[in-house]
Amino acid sequence: MVDSFYDGSPYDQETVRFYDVALEGAQVRLVGGFMEDGGFRTLEGLKPRSVVVLVKGEIAHGCARLVEALHAPLRQPLVITATLPSYIGALDVLVVVTEDGGDEDALRALITADQRGSTSILVGPAAGPLIEEVPTDTVVVPTLPTAAGMSPARVVASISTVIDLFAEDPHIVAARLEHVAGYVNEEIEALSPERDELVNPGRMLRNWVEGHRVIHSGGSELGMAIANVMAPLWSRRGLISAVLDYPELVVSLPDLRGDNSGQHDIFYDPFLDDNPGVVPFRAVVWAEDEPGIPDAMAQQCDGPSKGPLASALRLLTRGQAATTYSVEEKDL
Known part of the structure:
Protein backbone atom coordinates (compact mmCIF):
# COMPACT_ATOMS: atom_id res chain seq x y z
CA MET A 1 0.00 0.00 0.00
CA VAL A 2 2.65 2.54 0.99
CA ASP A 3 4.84 1.72 -2.02
CA SER A 4 2.13 2.90 -4.40
CA PHE A 5 2.65 6.43 -3.12
CA TYR A 6 6.46 6.40 -3.35
CA ASP A 7 8.48 5.59 -6.43
CA GLY A 8 11.77 7.22 -5.43
CA SER A 9 10.81 10.64 -6.77
CA PRO A 10 10.66 13.66 -4.46
CA TYR A 11 7.50 13.94 -2.36
CA ASP A 12 5.16 16.85 -2.90
CA GLN A 13 3.64 18.40 0.20
CA GLU A 14 0.32 16.59 -0.12
CA THR A 15 2.05 13.21 -0.29
CA VAL A 16 4.12 14.04 2.79
CA ARG A 17 1.01 14.99 4.77
CA PHE A 18 -0.84 11.93 3.46
CA TYR A 19 1.84 9.51 4.67
CA ASP A 20 0.27 8.60 8.03
CA VAL A 21 -3.16 8.28 6.39
CA ALA A 22 -1.68 5.78 3.94
CA LEU A 23 -0.60 3.63 6.90
CA GLU A 24 -4.01 3.31 8.56
CA GLY A 25 -4.89 -0.04 6.97
CA ALA A 26 -1.45 -1.39 7.86
CA GLN A 27 -1.92 -0.25 11.47
CA VAL A 28 -5.13 -2.29 11.73
CA ARG A 29 -3.46 -5.30 10.13
CA LEU A 30 -0.58 -5.00 12.61
CA VAL A 31 -3.02 -5.23 15.54
CA GLY A 32 -4.56 -8.36 14.02
CA GLY A 33 -1.15 -9.95 13.46
CA PHE A 34 -0.15 -9.18 17.03
CA MET A 35 -3.21 -11.03 18.27
CA GLU A 36 -2.55 -14.03 15.99
CA ASP A 37 0.92 -14.19 17.54
CA GLY A 38 -0.62 -14.43 21.02
CA GLY A 39 -0.05 -10.84 22.06
CA PHE A 40 -3.50 -10.54 23.65
CA ARG A 41 -3.60 -14.05 25.13
CA THR A 42 -4.05 -12.79 28.70
CA LEU A 43 -7.39 -11.22 27.68
CA GLU A 44 -9.03 -14.23 26.06
CA GLY A 45 -12.23 -15.20 27.86
CA LEU A 46 -11.64 -12.70 30.65
CA LYS A 47 -14.79 -11.36 32.35
CA PRO A 48 -13.72 -8.09 33.95
CA ARG A 49 -15.70 -5.91 36.30
CA SER A 50 -14.91 -2.90 34.10
CA VAL A 51 -12.67 -1.73 31.28
CA VAL A 52 -10.93 1.54 32.09
CA VAL A 53 -9.58 3.50 29.12
CA LEU A 54 -7.11 6.16 30.26
CA VAL A 55 -6.73 8.84 27.59
CA LYS A 56 -5.33 12.33 27.16
CA GLY A 57 -6.59 14.69 24.49
CA GLU A 58 -9.87 15.02 22.66
CA ILE A 59 -8.89 12.88 19.66
CA ALA A 60 -8.04 9.83 21.79
CA HIS A 61 -11.13 10.46 23.91
CA GLY A 62 -13.27 10.55 20.78
CA CYS A 63 -11.73 7.29 19.55
CA ALA A 64 -12.64 5.59 22.83
CA ARG A 65 -16.19 6.94 22.58
CA LEU A 66 -16.39 5.57 19.04
CA VAL A 67 -15.53 2.10 20.36
CA GLU A 68 -18.28 2.52 22.94
CA ALA A 69 -20.78 3.34 20.17
CA LEU A 70 -19.63 0.39 18.06
CA HIS A 71 -20.10 -2.09 20.93
CA ALA A 72 -23.32 -0.80 22.46
CA PRO A 73 -24.90 -2.31 24.46
CA LEU A 74 -21.73 -3.19 26.37
CA ARG A 75 -21.30 -6.38 28.40
CA GLN A 76 -19.32 -4.54 31.08
CA PRO A 77 -18.85 -0.87 32.02
CA LEU A 78 -16.45 1.07 29.81
CA VAL A 79 -14.93 3.92 31.81
CA ILE A 80 -13.22 6.59 29.71
CA THR A 81 -11.17 8.89 31.90
CA ALA A 82 -8.08 11.09 32.10
CA THR A 83 -7.36 10.01 35.71
CA LEU A 84 -6.86 6.48 36.99
CA PRO A 85 -9.87 5.50 39.16
CA SER A 86 -9.05 4.76 42.78
CA TYR A 87 -10.95 1.47 42.65
CA ILE A 88 -8.75 -0.09 39.95
CA GLY A 89 -7.91 -3.65 40.93
CA ALA A 90 -7.57 -7.28 39.91
CA LEU A 91 -11.12 -7.41 38.52
CA ASP A 92 -10.51 -4.57 36.06
CA VAL A 93 -8.72 -4.13 32.74
CA LEU A 94 -6.80 -0.93 32.05
CA VAL A 95 -6.12 0.38 28.53
CA VAL A 96 -3.76 3.37 28.36
CA VAL A 97 -3.75 5.44 25.15
CA THR A 98 -0.99 8.00 24.66
CA GLU A 99 1.25 9.30 21.87
CA ASP A 100 3.81 10.71 24.31
CA GLY A 101 6.85 8.45 24.70
CA GLY A 102 7.72 10.25 27.93
CA ASP A 103 4.22 10.20 29.48
CA GLU A 104 4.98 9.85 33.21
CA ASP A 105 1.29 9.85 34.20
CA ALA A 106 0.66 6.91 31.89
CA LEU A 107 3.64 5.04 33.31
CA ARG A 108 2.48 5.60 36.90
CA ALA A 109 -1.01 4.38 35.99
CA LEU A 110 0.37 1.20 34.41
CA ILE A 111 2.62 0.52 37.41
CA THR A 112 -0.24 1.08 39.84
CA ALA A 113 -2.56 -1.19 37.89
CA ASP A 114 0.13 -3.87 37.73
CA GLN A 115 0.75 -3.69 41.48
CA ARG A 116 -2.99 -4.14 42.10
CA GLY A 117 -3.25 -7.15 39.83
CA SER A 118 -5.06 -5.50 36.91
CA THR A 119 -4.55 -6.61 33.34
CA SER A 120 -3.08 -3.65 31.50
CA ILE A 121 -2.64 -2.71 27.83
CA LEU A 122 -0.62 0.16 26.40
CA VAL A 123 -1.54 1.71 23.04
CA GLY A 124 1.43 4.03 22.81
CA PRO A 125 4.20 5.31 20.55
CA ALA A 126 6.91 3.21 18.94
CA ALA A 127 9.69 4.29 21.31
CA GLY A 128 10.53 6.31 24.40
CA PRO A 129 11.06 5.92 28.14
CA LEU A 130 7.44 4.86 28.57
CA ILE A 131 7.90 1.83 26.31
CA GLU A 132 11.18 0.91 27.99
CA GLU A 133 9.87 1.09 31.57
CA VAL A 134 6.37 -0.43 31.42
CA PRO A 135 5.72 -3.40 33.70
CA THR A 136 6.69 -6.72 32.14
CA ASP A 137 3.09 -7.99 32.27
CA THR A 138 1.69 -5.01 30.36
CA VAL A 139 0.51 -5.83 26.84
CA VAL A 140 2.21 -3.30 24.54
CA VAL A 141 0.30 -3.01 21.26
CA PRO A 142 2.80 -2.53 18.40
CA THR A 143 2.77 0.39 15.99
CA LEU A 144 4.51 0.98 12.70
CA PRO A 145 7.93 2.50 13.46
CA THR A 146 7.69 4.94 10.55
CA ALA A 147 4.35 6.45 11.63
CA ALA A 148 4.78 10.04 12.79
CA GLY A 149 1.57 10.72 14.70
CA MET A 150 -1.41 9.12 16.40
CA SER A 151 -3.33 6.58 14.34
CA PRO A 152 -7.07 6.79 15.10
CA ALA A 153 -7.60 3.47 13.30
CA ARG A 154 -5.00 1.77 15.53
CA VAL A 155 -6.55 3.20 18.69
CA VAL A 156 -10.07 2.14 17.73
CA ALA A 157 -8.97 -1.30 16.51
CA SER A 158 -6.93 -1.94 19.67
CA ILE A 159 -9.69 -1.02 22.15
CA SER A 160 -12.26 -2.90 20.05
CA THR A 161 -10.05 -5.99 20.09
CA VAL A 162 -9.75 -5.87 23.88
CA ILE A 163 -13.54 -5.82 24.24
CA ASP A 164 -14.17 -8.45 21.55
CA LEU A 165 -11.77 -10.95 23.14
CA PHE A 166 -13.92 -11.15 26.27
CA ALA A 167 -16.58 -12.99 24.27
CA GLU A 168 -15.23 -14.07 20.87
CA ASP A 169 -12.73 -16.56 19.54
CA PRO A 170 -9.40 -14.80 18.85
CA HIS A 171 -9.20 -16.27 15.35
CA ILE A 172 -12.57 -14.71 14.49
CA VAL A 173 -11.42 -11.36 15.84
CA ALA A 174 -8.15 -11.58 13.89
CA ALA A 175 -9.99 -12.46 10.68
CA ARG A 176 -12.28 -9.48 11.18
CA LEU A 177 -9.32 -7.13 11.59
CA GLU A 178 -7.76 -8.49 8.40
CA HIS A 179 -11.03 -7.84 6.59
CA VAL A 180 -11.28 -4.34 8.07
CA ALA A 181 -7.68 -3.55 7.08
CA GLY A 182 -8.44 -4.47 3.47
CA TYR A 183 -11.53 -2.30 3.47
CA VAL A 184 -9.58 0.67 4.89
CA ASN A 185 -6.94 0.16 2.21
CA GLU A 186 -9.64 0.36 -0.47
CA GLU A 187 -10.58 3.76 0.93
CA ILE A 188 -6.94 4.85 1.00
CA GLU A 189 -6.62 4.00 -2.68
CA ALA A 190 -9.62 6.23 -3.42
CA LEU A 191 -8.11 9.02 -1.29
CA SER A 192 -4.71 9.07 -3.00
CA PRO A 193 -3.39 12.62 -3.49
CA GLU A 194 -2.95 11.69 -7.14
CA ARG A 195 -6.74 11.53 -7.58
CA ASP A 196 -8.70 14.70 -8.27
CA GLU A 197 -11.94 15.94 -6.73
CA LEU A 198 -14.16 14.06 -9.19
CA VAL A 199 -13.00 10.65 -7.93
CA ASN A 200 -11.57 11.47 -4.50
CA PRO A 201 -14.21 11.82 -1.74
CA GLY A 202 -11.69 13.28 0.70
CA ARG A 203 -10.57 16.01 -1.68
CA MET A 204 -14.19 16.76 -2.54
CA LEU A 205 -14.93 17.24 1.16
CA ARG A 206 -11.85 19.42 1.69
CA ASN A 207 -12.71 21.71 -1.20
CA TRP A 208 -16.34 21.94 -0.12
CA VAL A 209 -15.54 23.25 3.37
CA GLU A 210 -12.83 25.70 2.25
CA GLY A 211 -13.46 29.22 3.52
CA SER A 241 -14.20 23.23 13.45
CA ALA A 242 -16.61 22.21 16.18
CA VAL A 243 -19.17 19.52 16.88
CA LEU A 244 -22.90 19.65 17.63
CA ASP A 245 -25.47 16.96 18.28
CA TYR A 246 -27.76 16.73 15.25
CA PRO A 247 -30.92 18.04 17.00
CA GLU A 248 -28.83 20.93 18.39
CA LEU A 249 -27.49 21.60 14.90
CA VAL A 250 -30.99 21.78 13.44
CA VAL A 251 -32.16 24.21 16.14
CA SER A 252 -29.01 26.32 15.73
CA LEU A 253 -29.20 26.62 11.93
CA PRO A 254 -30.66 30.17 11.83
CA ASP A 255 -27.84 31.50 14.01
CA LEU A 256 -25.17 29.46 12.25
CA ARG A 257 -26.25 30.52 8.78
CA GLY A 258 -26.61 34.18 9.79
CA ASP A 259 -27.55 36.68 7.10
CA ASN A 260 -27.80 34.51 4.01
CA SER A 261 -28.43 37.31 1.52
CA GLY A 262 -24.74 37.48 0.60
CA GLN A 263 -24.11 33.76 0.74
CA HIS A 264 -26.64 33.04 -2.02
CA ASP A 265 -25.65 35.90 -4.31
CA ILE A 266 -23.58 34.27 -7.04
CA PHE A 267 -21.58 37.50 -7.48
CA TYR A 268 -20.83 37.87 -3.75
CA ASP A 269 -17.30 37.13 -2.52
CA PRO A 270 -17.16 37.01 1.31
CA PHE A 271 -13.46 37.88 1.30
CA LEU A 272 -13.40 40.68 -1.29
CA ASP A 273 -16.75 42.46 -1.04
CA ASP A 274 -17.48 45.15 1.53
CA ASN A 275 -19.18 44.24 4.81
CA PRO A 276 -19.02 40.49 4.27
CA GLY A 277 -20.59 39.73 7.67
CA VAL A 278 -19.69 36.39 9.21
CA VAL A 279 -17.67 33.69 7.49
CA PRO A 280 -20.22 31.36 5.83
CA PHE A 281 -21.18 28.12 7.52
CA ARG A 282 -21.20 24.50 6.42
CA ALA A 283 -21.84 21.23 8.25
CA VAL A 284 -20.52 17.71 7.75
CA VAL A 285 -22.99 14.99 8.77
CA TRP A 286 -21.17 11.70 9.32
CA ALA A 287 -22.46 8.16 8.65
CA GLU A 288 -25.55 9.38 6.79
CA ASP A 289 -26.68 9.07 3.17
CA GLU A 290 -28.30 12.51 3.16
CA PRO A 291 -27.55 15.54 5.35
CA GLY A 292 -31.20 16.50 5.85
CA ILE A 293 -30.39 20.20 6.31
CA PRO A 294 -29.17 23.04 4.05
CA ASP A 295 -25.49 23.98 3.80
CA ALA A 296 -24.46 20.46 4.78
CA MET A 297 -22.75 17.46 3.18
CA ALA A 298 -23.31 13.86 4.25
CA GLN A 299 -20.43 11.39 4.49
CA GLN A 300 -21.22 7.71 4.06
CA CYS A 301 -19.38 4.72 2.61
CA ASP A 302 -20.56 1.83 0.49
CA GLY A 303 -20.90 -1.69 1.75
CA PRO A 304 -22.49 -1.54 5.23
CA SER A 305 -22.57 -5.35 5.10
CA LYS A 306 -18.80 -5.25 5.62
CA GLY A 307 -19.46 -4.36 9.25
CA PRO A 308 -19.72 -1.25 11.43
CA LEU A 309 -16.04 -1.26 12.43
CA ALA A 310 -14.93 -1.30 8.79
CA SER A 311 -17.35 1.49 7.85
CA ALA A 312 -16.36 3.62 10.83
CA LEU A 313 -12.63 3.29 10.15
CA ARG A 314 -13.15 4.05 6.48
CA LEU A 315 -14.93 7.29 7.38
CA LEU A 316 -12.25 8.17 9.93
CA THR A 317 -9.61 7.68 7.27
CA ARG A 318 -11.52 9.89 4.84
CA GLY A 319 -11.82 12.63 7.45
CA GLN A 320 -8.08 12.45 8.16
CA ALA A 321 -7.24 12.58 4.48
CA ALA A 322 -9.31 15.73 4.01
CA THR A 323 -6.84 17.61 6.22
CA THR A 324 -3.89 16.70 3.98
CA TYR A 325 -4.97 18.24 0.68
CA SER A 326 -4.04 21.68 -0.63
CA VAL A 327 -6.77 23.94 -1.95
CA GLU A 328 -5.87 25.72 -5.15
CA GLU A 329 -7.04 29.29 -5.53
CA LYS A 330 -9.49 29.62 -8.39
CA ASP A 331 -9.07 32.37 -10.93
CA LEU A 332 -11.62 35.14 -10.68
Whole structure:
Protein backbone atom coordinates (compact mmCIF):
# COMPACT_ATOMS: atom_id res chain seq x y z
CA MET A 1 0.00 0.00 0.00
CA VAL A 2 2.65 2.54 0.99
CA ASP A 3 4.84 1.72 -2.02
CA SER A 4 2.13 2.90 -4.40
CA PHE A 5 2.65 6.43 -3.12
CA TYR A 6 6.46 6.40 -3.35
CA ASP A 7 8.48 5.59 -6.43
CA GLY A 8 11.77 7.22 -5.43
CA SER A 9 10.81 10.64 -6.77
CA PRO A 10 10.66 13.66 -4.46
CA TYR A 11 7.50 13.94 -2.36
CA ASP A 12 5.16 16.85 -2.90
CA GLN A 13 3.64 18.40 0.20
CA GLU A 14 0.32 16.59 -0.12
CA THR A 15 2.05 13.21 -0.29
CA VAL A 16 4.12 14.04 2.79
CA ARG A 17 1.01 14.99 4.77
CA PHE A 18 -0.84 11.93 3.46
CA TYR A 19 1.84 9.51 4.67
CA ASP A 20 0.27 8.60 8.03
CA VAL A 21 -3.16 8.28 6.39
CA ALA A 22 -1.68 5.78 3.94
CA LEU A 23 -0.60 3.63 6.90
CA GLU A 24 -4.01 3.31 8.56
CA GLY A 25 -4.89 -0.04 6.97
CA ALA A 26 -1.45 -1.39 7.86
CA GLN A 27 -1.92 -0.25 11.47
CA VAL A 28 -5.13 -2.29 11.73
CA ARG A 29 -3.46 -5.30 10.13
CA LEU A 30 -0.58 -5.00 12.61
CA VAL A 31 -3.02 -5.23 15.54
CA GLY A 32 -4.56 -8.36 14.02
CA GLY A 33 -1.15 -9.95 13.46
CA PHE A 34 -0.15 -9.18 17.03
CA MET A 35 -3.21 -11.03 18.27
CA GLU A 36 -2.55 -14.03 15.99
CA ASP A 37 0.92 -14.19 17.54
CA GLY A 38 -0.62 -14.43 21.02
CA GLY A 39 -0.05 -10.84 22.06
CA PHE A 40 -3.50 -10.54 23.65
CA ARG A 41 -3.60 -14.05 25.13
CA THR A 42 -4.05 -12.79 28.70
CA LEU A 43 -7.39 -11.22 27.68
CA GLU A 44 -9.03 -14.23 26.06
CA GLY A 45 -12.23 -15.20 27.86
CA LEU A 46 -11.64 -12.70 30.65
CA LYS A 47 -14.79 -11.36 32.35
CA PRO A 48 -13.72 -8.09 33.95
CA ARG A 49 -15.70 -5.91 36.30
CA SER A 50 -14.91 -2.90 34.10
CA VAL A 51 -12.67 -1.73 31.28
CA VAL A 52 -10.93 1.54 32.09
CA VAL A 53 -9.58 3.50 29.12
CA LEU A 54 -7.11 6.16 30.26
CA VAL A 55 -6.73 8.84 27.59
CA LYS A 56 -5.33 12.33 27.16
CA GLY A 57 -6.59 14.69 24.49
CA GLU A 58 -9.87 15.02 22.66
CA ILE A 59 -8.89 12.88 19.66
CA ALA A 60 -8.04 9.83 21.79
CA HIS A 61 -11.13 10.46 23.91
CA GLY A 62 -13.27 10.55 20.78
CA CYS A 63 -11.73 7.29 19.55
CA ALA A 64 -12.64 5.59 22.83
CA ARG A 65 -16.19 6.94 22.58
CA LEU A 66 -16.39 5.57 19.04
CA VAL A 67 -15.53 2.10 20.36
CA GLU A 68 -18.28 2.52 22.94
CA ALA A 69 -20.78 3.34 20.17
CA LEU A 70 -19.63 0.39 18.06
CA HIS A 71 -20.10 -2.09 20.93
CA ALA A 72 -23.32 -0.80 22.46
CA PRO A 73 -24.90 -2.31 24.46
CA LEU A 74 -21.73 -3.19 26.37
CA ARG A 75 -21.30 -6.38 28.40
CA GLN A 76 -19.32 -4.54 31.08
CA PRO A 77 -18.85 -0.87 32.02
CA LEU A 78 -16.45 1.07 29.81
CA VAL A 79 -14.93 3.92 31.81
CA ILE A 80 -13.22 6.59 29.71
CA THR A 81 -11.17 8.89 31.90
CA ALA A 82 -8.08 11.09 32.10
CA THR A 83 -7.36 10.01 35.71
CA LEU A 84 -6.86 6.48 36.99
CA PRO A 85 -9.87 5.50 39.16
CA SER A 86 -9.05 4.76 42.78
CA TYR A 87 -10.95 1.47 42.65
CA ILE A 88 -8.75 -0.09 39.95
CA GLY A 89 -7.91 -3.65 40.93
CA ALA A 90 -7.57 -7.28 39.91
CA LEU A 91 -11.12 -7.41 38.52
CA ASP A 92 -10.51 -4.57 36.06
CA VAL A 93 -8.72 -4.13 32.74
CA LEU A 94 -6.80 -0.93 32.05
CA VAL A 95 -6.12 0.38 28.53
CA VAL A 96 -3.76 3.37 28.36
CA VAL A 97 -3.75 5.44 25.15
CA THR A 98 -0.99 8.00 24.66
CA GLU A 99 1.25 9.30 21.87
CA ASP A 100 3.81 10.71 24.31
CA GLY A 101 6.85 8.45 24.70
CA GLY A 102 7.72 10.25 27.93
CA ASP A 103 4.22 10.20 29.48
CA GLU A 104 4.98 9.85 33.21
CA ASP A 105 1.29 9.85 34.20
CA ALA A 106 0.66 6.91 31.89
CA LEU A 107 3.64 5.04 33.31
CA ARG A 108 2.48 5.60 36.90
CA ALA A 109 -1.01 4.38 35.99
CA LEU A 110 0.37 1.20 34.41
CA ILE A 111 2.62 0.52 37.41
CA THR A 112 -0.24 1.08 39.84
CA ALA A 113 -2.56 -1.19 37.89
CA ASP A 114 0.13 -3.87 37.73
CA GLN A 115 0.75 -3.69 41.48
CA ARG A 116 -2.99 -4.14 42.10
CA GLY A 117 -3.25 -7.15 39.83
CA SER A 118 -5.06 -5.50 36.91
CA THR A 119 -4.55 -6.61 33.34
CA SER A 120 -3.08 -3.65 31.50
CA ILE A 121 -2.64 -2.71 27.83
CA LEU A 122 -0.62 0.16 26.40
CA VAL A 123 -1.54 1.71 23.04
CA GLY A 124 1.43 4.03 22.81
CA PRO A 125 4.20 5.31 20.55
CA ALA A 126 6.91 3.21 18.94
CA ALA A 127 9.69 4.29 21.31
CA GLY A 128 10.53 6.31 24.40
CA PRO A 129 11.06 5.92 28.14
CA LEU A 130 7.44 4.86 28.57
CA ILE A 131 7.90 1.83 26.31
CA GLU A 132 11.18 0.91 27.99
CA GLU A 133 9.87 1.09 31.57
CA VAL A 134 6.37 -0.43 31.42
CA PRO A 135 5.72 -3.40 33.70
CA THR A 136 6.69 -6.72 32.14
CA ASP A 137 3.09 -7.99 32.27
CA THR A 138 1.69 -5.01 30.36
CA VAL A 139 0.51 -5.83 26.84
CA VAL A 140 2.21 -3.30 24.54
CA VAL A 141 0.30 -3.01 21.26
CA PRO A 142 2.80 -2.53 18.40
CA THR A 143 2.77 0.39 15.99
CA LEU A 144 4.51 0.98 12.70
CA PRO A 145 7.93 2.50 13.46
CA THR A 146 7.69 4.94 10.55
CA ALA A 147 4.35 6.45 11.63
CA ALA A 148 4.78 10.04 12.79
CA GLY A 149 1.57 10.72 14.70
CA MET A 150 -1.41 9.12 16.40
CA SER A 151 -3.33 6.58 14.34
CA PRO A 152 -7.07 6.79 15.10
CA ALA A 153 -7.60 3.47 13.30
CA ARG A 154 -5.00 1.77 15.53
CA VAL A 155 -6.55 3.20 18.69
CA VAL A 156 -10.07 2.14 17.73
CA ALA A 157 -8.97 -1.30 16.51
CA SER A 158 -6.93 -1.94 19.67
CA ILE A 159 -9.69 -1.02 22.15
CA SER A 160 -12.26 -2.90 20.05
CA THR A 161 -10.05 -5.99 20.09
CA VAL A 162 -9.75 -5.87 23.88
CA ILE A 163 -13.54 -5.82 24.24
CA ASP A 164 -14.17 -8.45 21.55
CA LEU A 165 -11.77 -10.95 23.14
CA PHE A 166 -13.92 -11.15 26.27
CA ALA A 167 -16.58 -12.99 24.27
CA GLU A 168 -15.23 -14.07 20.87
CA ASP A 169 -12.73 -16.56 19.54
CA PRO A 170 -9.40 -14.80 18.85
CA HIS A 171 -9.20 -16.27 15.35
CA ILE A 172 -12.57 -14.71 14.49
CA VAL A 173 -11.42 -11.36 15.84
CA ALA A 174 -8.15 -11.58 13.89
CA ALA A 175 -9.99 -12.46 10.68
CA ARG A 176 -12.28 -9.48 11.18
CA LEU A 177 -9.32 -7.13 11.59
CA GLU A 178 -7.76 -8.49 8.40
CA HIS A 179 -11.03 -7.84 6.59
CA VAL A 180 -11.28 -4.34 8.07
CA ALA A 181 -7.68 -3.55 7.08
CA GLY A 182 -8.44 -4.47 3.47
CA TYR A 183 -11.53 -2.30 3.47
CA VAL A 184 -9.58 0.67 4.89
CA ASN A 185 -6.94 0.16 2.21
CA GLU A 186 -9.64 0.36 -0.47
CA GLU A 187 -10.58 3.76 0.93
CA ILE A 188 -6.94 4.85 1.00
CA GLU A 189 -6.62 4.00 -2.68
CA ALA A 190 -9.62 6.23 -3.42
CA LEU A 191 -8.11 9.02 -1.29
CA SER A 192 -4.71 9.07 -3.00
CA PRO A 193 -3.39 12.62 -3.49
CA GLU A 194 -2.95 11.69 -7.14
CA ARG A 195 -6.74 11.53 -7.58
CA ASP A 196 -8.70 14.70 -8.27
CA GLU A 197 -11.94 15.94 -6.73
CA LEU A 198 -14.16 14.06 -9.19
CA VAL A 199 -13.00 10.65 -7.93
CA ASN A 200 -11.57 11.47 -4.50
CA PRO A 201 -14.21 11.82 -1.74
CA GLY A 202 -11.69 13.28 0.70
CA ARG A 203 -10.57 16.01 -1.68
CA MET A 204 -14.19 16.76 -2.54
CA LEU A 205 -14.93 17.24 1.16
CA ARG A 206 -11.85 19.42 1.69
CA ASN A 207 -12.71 21.71 -1.20
CA TRP A 208 -16.34 21.94 -0.12
CA VAL A 209 -15.54 23.25 3.37
CA GLU A 210 -12.83 25.70 2.25
CA GLY A 211 -13.46 29.22 3.52
CA HIS A 212 -16.30 28.18 5.85
CA ARG A 213 -16.98 27.71 9.53
CA VAL A 214 -17.43 23.96 9.93
CA ILE A 215 -19.65 21.99 12.31
CA HIS A 216 -19.37 18.19 12.47
CA SER A 217 -22.44 16.18 13.43
CA GLY A 218 -24.17 12.83 12.95
CA GLY A 219 -27.74 11.62 12.88
CA SER A 220 -26.91 8.42 14.79
CA GLU A 221 -24.81 7.48 17.79
CA LEU A 222 -22.13 6.17 15.43
CA GLY A 223 -22.19 9.33 13.32
CA MET A 224 -21.87 11.52 16.40
CA ALA A 225 -18.97 9.41 17.66
CA ILE A 226 -17.14 9.94 14.36
CA ALA A 227 -17.94 13.68 14.51
CA ASN A 228 -16.39 13.85 17.97
CA VAL A 229 -13.13 12.50 16.55
CA MET A 230 -13.21 14.67 13.46
CA ALA A 231 -13.75 18.07 15.11
CA PRO A 232 -10.57 18.03 17.27
CA LEU A 233 -8.57 16.22 14.57
CA TRP A 234 -9.44 18.86 11.97
CA SER A 235 -8.81 21.69 14.42
CA ARG A 236 -5.43 20.25 15.38
CA ARG A 237 -4.46 20.24 11.71
CA GLY A 238 -5.58 23.79 11.01
CA LEU A 239 -9.17 23.27 9.85
CA ILE A 240 -10.86 24.91 12.83
CA SER A 241 -14.20 23.23 13.45
CA ALA A 242 -16.61 22.21 16.18
CA VAL A 243 -19.17 19.52 16.88
CA LEU A 244 -22.90 19.65 17.63
CA ASP A 245 -25.47 16.96 18.28
CA TYR A 246 -27.76 16.73 15.25
CA PRO A 247 -30.92 18.04 17.00
CA GLU A 248 -28.83 20.93 18.39
CA LEU A 249 -27.49 21.60 14.90
CA VAL A 250 -30.99 21.78 13.44
CA VAL A 251 -32.16 24.21 16.14
CA SER A 252 -29.01 26.32 15.73
CA LEU A 253 -29.20 26.62 11.93
CA PRO A 254 -30.66 30.17 11.83
CA ASP A 255 -27.84 31.50 14.01
CA LEU A 256 -25.17 29.46 12.25
CA ARG A 257 -26.25 30.52 8.78
CA GLY A 258 -26.61 34.18 9.79
CA ASP A 259 -27.55 36.68 7.10
CA ASN A 260 -27.80 34.51 4.01
CA SER A 261 -28.43 37.31 1.52
CA GLY A 262 -24.74 37.48 0.60
CA GLN A 263 -24.11 33.76 0.74
CA HIS A 264 -26.64 33.04 -2.02
CA ASP A 265 -25.65 35.90 -4.31
CA ILE A 266 -23.58 34.27 -7.04
CA PHE A 267 -21.58 37.50 -7.48
CA TYR A 268 -20.83 37.87 -3.75
CA ASP A 269 -17.30 37.13 -2.52
CA PRO A 270 -17.16 37.01 1.31
CA PHE A 271 -13.46 37.88 1.30
CA LEU A 272 -13.40 40.68 -1.29
CA ASP A 273 -16.75 42.46 -1.04
CA ASP A 274 -17.48 45.15 1.53
CA ASN A 275 -19.18 44.24 4.81
CA PRO A 276 -19.02 40.49 4.27
CA GLY A 277 -20.59 39.73 7.67
CA VAL A 278 -19.69 36.39 9.21
CA VAL A 279 -17.67 33.69 7.49
CA PRO A 280 -20.22 31.36 5.83
CA PHE A 281 -21.18 28.12 7.52
CA ARG A 282 -21.20 24.50 6.42
CA ALA A 283 -21.84 21.23 8.25
CA VAL A 284 -20.52 17.71 7.75
CA VAL A 285 -22.99 14.99 8.77
CA TRP A 286 -21.17 11.70 9.32
CA ALA A 287 -22.46 8.16 8.65
CA GLU A 288 -25.55 9.38 6.79
CA ASP A 289 -26.68 9.07 3.17
CA GLU A 290 -28.30 12.51 3.16
CA PRO A 291 -27.55 15.54 5.35
CA GLY A 292 -31.20 16.50 5.85
CA ILE A 293 -30.39 20.20 6.31
CA PRO A 294 -29.17 23.04 4.05
CA ASP A 295 -25.49 23.98 3.80
CA ALA A 296 -24.46 20.46 4.78
CA MET A 297 -22.75 17.46 3.18
CA ALA A 298 -23.31 13.86 4.25
CA GLN A 299 -20.43 11.39 4.49
CA GLN A 300 -21.22 7.71 4.06
CA CYS A 301 -19.38 4.72 2.61
CA ASP A 302 -20.56 1.83 0.49
CA GLY A 303 -20.90 -1.69 1.75
CA PRO A 304 -22.49 -1.54 5.23
CA SER A 305 -22.57 -5.35 5.10
CA LYS A 306 -18.80 -5.25 5.62
CA GLY A 307 -19.46 -4.36 9.25
CA PRO A 308 -19.72 -1.25 11.43
CA LEU A 309 -16.04 -1.26 12.43
CA ALA A 310 -14.93 -1.30 8.79
CA SER A 311 -17.35 1.49 7.85
CA ALA A 312 -16.36 3.62 10.83
CA LEU A 313 -12.63 3.29 10.15
CA ARG A 314 -13.15 4.05 6.48
CA LEU A 315 -14.93 7.29 7.38
CA LEU A 316 -12.25 8.17 9.93
CA THR A 317 -9.61 7.68 7.27
CA ARG A 318 -11.52 9.89 4.84
CA GLY A 319 -11.82 12.63 7.45
CA GLN A 320 -8.08 12.45 8.16
CA ALA A 321 -7.24 12.58 4.48
CA ALA A 322 -9.31 15.73 4.01
CA THR A 323 -6.84 17.61 6.22
CA THR A 324 -3.89 16.70 3.98
CA TYR A 325 -4.97 18.24 0.68
CA SER A 326 -4.04 21.68 -0.63
CA VAL A 327 -6.77 23.94 -1.95
CA GLU A 328 -5.87 25.72 -5.15
CA GLU A 329 -7.04 29.29 -5.53
CA LYS A 330 -9.49 29.62 -8.39
CA ASP A 331 -9.07 32.37 -10.93
CA LEU A 332 -11.62 35.14 -10.68
